[in-house]
Every structure is written in structure tokens, then in C-alpha cells.
Amino acid sequence: MAAGTSGCAIPCEAPAAGLEITGFDSSLLSRQPLGNKQLAFQQQLLQMQQLQQQHLLNLQRQGLVSLPPGQGSVPLQTLPQAVCPSDLQQLWKEVTAAQPVEDSIKQEGLDLTTNTSNSTSFSAAKVSPPISHHPLPNGQSTMHTPRRDSSSHEETPGSHPLYGHGECKWPGCETLCEDLGQFVKHLNTEHALDDRSTAQCRVQMQVVQQLEIQLAKESERLQAMMAHLHMRPSEPKPFSQPLNLVSSATLSKSTSDTFPDGLPHPPTSATAPITPLRQGPSVISSSTLHNVGPIRRRNSEKFCTPISSELAQNHEFYKNADVRPPFTYASLIRQAILETPDRQLTLNEIYNWFTRMFAYFRRNTATWKNAVRHNLSLHKCFVRVENVKGAVWTVDEHEYQKRRPPKMTGTACCPLWLLSPRGGDDWTKGMRTKGDQLPEAEGFPPCSHPVHVKEEPAEAEDDSRPVSLMATTNQNVTIPDDRDLEEELPVEDLS
DNA sequence: AAGACTGTAAACACCT
DNA sequence: CAGGTGTTTACAGTCT
Numbered sequence: 001m002a003a004g005t006s007g008c009a010i011p012c013e014a015p016a017a018g019l020e021i022t023g024f025d026s027s028l029l030s031r032q033p034l035g036n037k038q039l040a041f042q043q044q045l046l047q048m049q050q051l052q053q054q055h056l057l058n059l060q061r062q063g064l065v066s067l068p069p070g071q072g073s074v075p076l077q078t079l080p081q082a083v084c085p086s087d088l089q090q091l092w093k094e095v096t097a098a099q100p101v102e103d104s105i106k107q108e109g110l111d112l113t114t115n116t117s118n119s120t121s122f123s124a125a126k127v128s129p130p131i132s133h134h135p136l137p138n139g140q141s142t143m144h145t146p147r148r149d150s151s152s153h154e155e156t157p158g159s160h161p162l163y164g165h166g167e168c169k170w171p172g173c174e175t176l177c178e179d180l181g182q183f184v185k186h187l188n189t190e191h192a193l194d195d196r197s198t199a200q201c202r203v204q205m206q207v208v209q210q211l212e213i214q215l216a217k218e219s220e221r222l223q224a225m226m227a228h229l230h231m232r233p234s235e236p237k238p239f240s241q242p243l244n245l246v247s248s249a250t251l252s253k254s255t256s257d258t259f260p261d262g263l264p265h266p267p268t269s270a271t272a273p274i275t276p277l278r279q280g281p282s283v284i285s286s287s288t289l290h291n292v293g294p295i296r297r298r299n300s301e302k303f304c305t306p307i308s309s310e311l312a313q314n315h316e317f318y319k320n321a322d323v324r325p326p327f328t329y330a331s332l333i334r335q336a337i338l339e340t341p342d343r344q345l346t347l348n349e350i351y352n353w354f355t356r357m358f359a360y361f362r363r364n365t366a367t368w369k370n371a372v373r374h375n376l377s378l379h380k381c382f383v384r385v386e387n388v389k390g391a392v393w394t395v396d397e398h399e400y401q402k403r404r405p406p407k408m409t410g411t412a413c414c415p416l417w418l419l420s421p422r423g424g425d426d427w428t429k430g431m432r433t434k435g436d437q438l439p440e441a442e443g444f445p446p447c448s449h450p451v452h453v454k455e456e457p458a459e460a461e462d463d464s465r466p467v468s469l470m471a472t473t474n475q476n477v478t479i480p481d482d483r484d485l486e487e488e489l490p491v492e493d494l495s
Numbered sequence: 496a497a498g499a500c501t502g503t504a505a506a507c508a509c510c511t
Numbered sequence: 512c513a514g515g516t517g518t519t520t521a522c523a524g525t526c527t
Contacts (some may be wrong), residue, residue: 041522328500328501328502329502330500330501347517370504370505371501371502373518374504374518374519375501375516376516376517377517378519391517392503398515
């Protein structure tokens with residue numbers, strides 16, 4: 001059972017009723033100082049939008065509703081129990097027009113590039129991966145949310161995602177525009193790159209972010225429900241479609257392994273994962289989704305995705321989805337060991353790390369455990385250290401680096417432009433993010449660093465560590481960190 | 496085509 | 512004896 005599902009989290013009512021809105025305080029408005037009124041409005045607005053959009057997502061997942069391509073906003077009319085659109089519009093206007101946005105910006109330290117969350121915002125946002133976005137000249141932000149619907153609105157001549165039914169769809173606007181040209185003019189004048197637009201954009205980002213968080217939670221809940229009902233669709237055919245378990249049984253191994261063009265093909269079903277963790281490409285890579293056979297491509301190595309980064313970004317995904325992580329056993333073992341404060345783990349603790357971090361490793365235990373032991377013994381980079389209470393395994397970083405594939409040049413990593421904004425491979429960049437938390441963050445003292453023999457077995461059931469790791473690393477995952485690119489490098493010159 | 500790397504399976508020994 | 516741990520070998524698939 002996935003962690004965090006203690007207690008009955010099964011939604012026993014209508015989808016919307018089961019929603020959990022994190023961080024929402026109904027008394028927020030009344031407690032807000034006058035100066036923060038706009039924040040309260042934003043919060044309320046967000047919550048309402050979340051409710052509505054989440055309801056829609058639920059319906060979508062249940063196949064009850066199909067979101068028209070290009071419709072970025074939720075059809076409010078489909079949610080009778082929700083706040084009426086006029087209320088939302090009014091809220092938006094109050095938030096963004098009735099007060100100088102500069103104030104809210106200053107208070108929040110608004111910065112679209114950091115996407116920090118206000119303390120009154122959603123607590124869950126702290127563990128939410130930041131959304132990759134690229135501010136546009138007019139103040140819009142292109143959410144880096146993978147779009148799986150090839151028929152989506154974009155590039156349809158005469159259309160614009162923010163324009164529909166003769167109205168400007170900018171949140172809180174509703175300005176009537178006769179045609180696209182007029183709309184574009186309106187967009188550039190009324191929604192240009194200014195503080196107000198930026199603030200609105202930020203709010204929208206939070207809406208999306210919160211939805212992603214909610215989706216992850218709902219996915220986890222679904223897995224727990226299915227596990228409870230012994231509906232493990234992955235038994236015979238493991239992980240054709242993470243998060244879309246219903247259809248997995250219909251996919252055969254042969255068809256799901258690879259695609260003719262060899263490129264990552266995201267799931268195309270209507271209920272395909274609206275990636276909970278904004279990393280579509282990184283998560284929904286071909287190998288991630290379709291690795292079924294005994295041999296799997298080492299995606300993250302091939303595409304140079306640092307394992308720690310990948311794990312940090314997609315922690316919840318791997319934790320909940322029955323998807324094989326695109327890393328070698330050696331990489332995972334190393335990651336497990338290096339995540340610990342003293343960088344040593346017993347075999348059983350390694351096992352626990354695997355099962356805790358990856359839903360995939362909660363089954364077929366004999367197979368992968370054997371592989372883990374095999375790797376531990378096989379690779380010189382894993383050093384067994386005797387302890388009074390047994391043996392622990394450590395990583396000889398120097399040896400590990402030596403194992404690195406010959407040349408992983410930039411061009412070789414080229415396809416990554418699809419998958420990750422970061423360069424490097426997981427051989428050379430493993431523990432970047434976590435390393436920041438550790439004393440030895442300056443680099444891995446090749447196995448020369450003293451191995452501290454454990455006094456006591458580590459707490460195998462400590463679930464907080466991965467979460468904290470993610471929370472920490474998420475702050476940086478989308479922004480290349482120089483240290484990320486250098487800290488573990490050296491090895492290129494090793495021979 | 497060869498070699499390296501990796502995953503899987505299995506046999507075996509040792510220990511508790 | 513059972514089960515966990517650790518080592519080793521074999522084989523097959525993928526990639527460079």
C-alpha cells in the first residue's frame with residue numbers, strides 16, 4: 001500500500017465531494033489583513049477553480065467528460081454546484097483591478113521564474129514540482145504541460161487558446177472581440193507584460209500546479225483502491241500504462257515495447273496521464289512507459305537525465321505508478337545509498353528503498369531483489385562493509401564513475417532536448433540535489449571518504465527522506481544549476 | 496561485428 | 512530446515 005494512504009481516503013461520494021483542497025482556510029478572508037485582501041481573493045478564486053477543474057478531471061478520468069481540445073478553462077456550466085462564472089469573473093476583477101497589483105507583487109515577491117508559493121498558499125505546493133514555464137513577451141506563460149492531444153487547438157488558423165466564442169478568455173476579462181485580429185490587439189494592449197498580467201499569470205500557474213498535485217493524490221488513491229480490491233492489472237502485463245491502469249490489460253507486450261520510429265510516444269488515450277508532475281517527457285518517455293521486456297533501455301543514461309533529478313521531479317509518479325524507473329539497478333542502488341546521511345545501507349534497507357520509492361518494485365520481488373544482489377556483488381563500485389550487526393553497502397564513487405560509458409557527448413545526448421532541459425547523464429550526476437543537504441556536498445570523495453560503520457540499523461520505514469529530497473530539489477529542477485553540471489563531473493578525465 | 500553494459504535466471508555457499 | 516545474504520556464471524538484448 002502506498003504511503004500516505006492510511007485512513008480511509010476512498011472517495012465515497014461524488015467526485016467533487018471527495019476533493020481535498022490543501023491549504024484552504026475558509027476563514028481566510030475574515031482573517032486577512034486589509035492589505036492582503038487581494039491574496040484572499042486569489043486564494044478563494046483558486047480554490048473554486050480547483051474544485052471545478054478537479055471535478056472535470058475526475059470526470060475525465062472516468063470517461064464521463066471529454067475536454068474539448070484547446071479549452072484551457074473548465075466549462076463552468078458543467079459544474080452546477082460550483083461557483084457561477086460571474087462570481088469568478090468578479091473575483092478576478094477584484095483581485096486584479098480593484099487594487100494595485102504592485103502591492104501583491106511586492107508582498108509575494110512575485111517572480112515567475114521562481115514560482116514560489118506564498119505562505120497562505122497551498123501547503124502542498126511545497127512538495128510540488130515547479131512548472132516549467134516560459135514567459136512570453138505579452139505576459140503569458142506557456143505552461144510546460146505536455147499536451148498529448150494532437151488535435152489540440154494550437155496552430156489552428158484563426159484561433160487562439162485565449163480566444164473563444166468571441167470573448168477574451170484571459171482570466172477575468174471576458175472582453176468581446178469580433179475577430180482574432182481584434183482579440184490579438186486587445187491581448188497586446190490589455191494583457192501585455194505588466195505587473196497585473198504577471199500576477200494573473202502567476203495565479204493561473206498555481207491553479208495548474210495545484211491541479212497537478214491533486215491529480216497525483218487522486219492517482220495514489222486510485223492505486224490504493226485497486227490494490228485493496230485486488231485489481232492489480234499489472235500482474236500479467238506489468239506497466240503498459242501507468243496511471244491509466246484500466247487500459248493496460250489491453251496492451252500487449254509486443255506492441256507496447258517500442259514504436260516504429262523509436263521515439264517516445266506518450267499515451268494517447270483520453271485518460272492518459274495528465275502528468276501529475278509536469279515532466280511529461282521525462283516521465284512519459286517511451287522506455288518508462290513501454291519497457292516491458294527483460295531488456296530495457298537505460299533511458300536516463302541514454303538521454304542524460306540525472307537520476308536524482310528525475311527522481312526528484314517524478315518522485316510521486318514512480319511511487320504510485322507501476323512504472324519501471326528508467327535507471328539501471330546500479331544507478332538506483334547508488335542513489336539509495338547516497339540518499340542516506342551516512343551513505344551506507346544494508347541490503348534490506350536497499351530493498352526497502354526500492355519498494356518505497358517505486359511502485360514497480362513492490363512486486364516480482366524475487367526477480368529484482370536478485371538483480372540487486374547481483375549488482376551489488378558484480379560491480380566493484382559497491383563496497384560491502386562489515387558491521388557488528390551485519391554488513392552494509394557503500395558506494396565507491398570513484399569506481400562508479402569509472403564505469404561510465406565511454407563518451408556521452410552533448411551530441412550523443414541530443415535527443416534529450418525532448419526529455420530534459422539538463423545535460424549530463426546519471427553516471428556523472430547522481431546526487432546533486434541531495435548533496436546539497438549533506439555535509440560532503442562539495443563532491444564525492446571517491447571512496448576515500450571514511451565509511452562510518454553503522455551503530456544502528458537505519459530506519460527503513462522512514463518515508464520522510466524522499467519527500468524532503470523532493471521538496472528540496474524541486475526548487476531547482478527546472479533551472480540548471482551550475483553545481484549540477486560540475487559537481488560530479490571530474491570523471492571525464494578519469495581513466 | 497565486436498565488445499561493453501545491463502537484466503534476468505539460477506546455482507551454490509554461508510549464516511542465522 | 513528455511514530463509515536471507517552474497518557470489519558467481521550463463522545467456523540474451525541493447526547500444527556504441
